[in-house]
Amino acid sequence: METKNGRHSFFDGGLLSLIGWSLLGGAVTILTFGICYPWALCMVYGWKINHTVIEGKRMKFNGSAFSLFSHWIKWLLLTIVTLGIYGFWVSIKLEDWKARHTIFVN
Numbered sequence: 058m059e060t061k062n063g064r065h066s067f068f069d070g071g072l073l074s075l076i077g078w079s080l081l082g083g084a085v086t087i088l089t090f091g092i093c094y095p096w097a098l099c100m101v102y103g104w105k106i107n108h109t110v111i112e113g114k115r116m117k118f119n120g121s122a123f124s125l126f127s128h129w130i131k132w133l134l135l136t137i138v139t140l141g142i143y144g145f146w147v148s149i150k151l152e153d154w155k156a157r158h159t160i161f162v163n
Contacts, residue, residue, distance in 0.1 A: 058113030061162075070108035078104045095129050096122035096149075106159055120158030128154055 061067040082097030099122045104119040132150060135143040 059110045059115060060113065061110070065113045066111050067143065068105075068109050070104065073138050093122070095125040098122075099125055102155060112162075114161040114163055117162045118158060119154075119160060120154065124158075125154060 058065065061069060070112065078101050082101045085100075086097045088096045099118075099120055103118040103120070106116045109116045128150070132143065132147045
């Protein structure tokens with residue numbers, strides 16, 4: 058069971074790492090005109106989850122940018138077809154996708 062300063066639930070990522078991953082994700086998104094945004098999301102979210110421990114169990118993100126990209130295209134098409142209405146559900150669908158690809162390591 059992992060602990061930090063006697064706590065069983067904690068986050069062990071650092072500020073400079075977060076800044077670096079966020080800048081890299083933003084740069085990739087800008088340089089690819091948004092096409093690689095799902096990859097940037099996976100990269101930053103994976104960093105956050107992989108540095109999180111809940112009740113002594115380290116979490117791990119196993120989602121892939123390819124998997125998210127296929128969902129992203131589907132969500133975009135549904136949003137277009139419904140004249141933007143489906144867009145209200147995209148953030149919920151994204152959170153669900155993240156949860157389905159988050160596991161405990163130990």
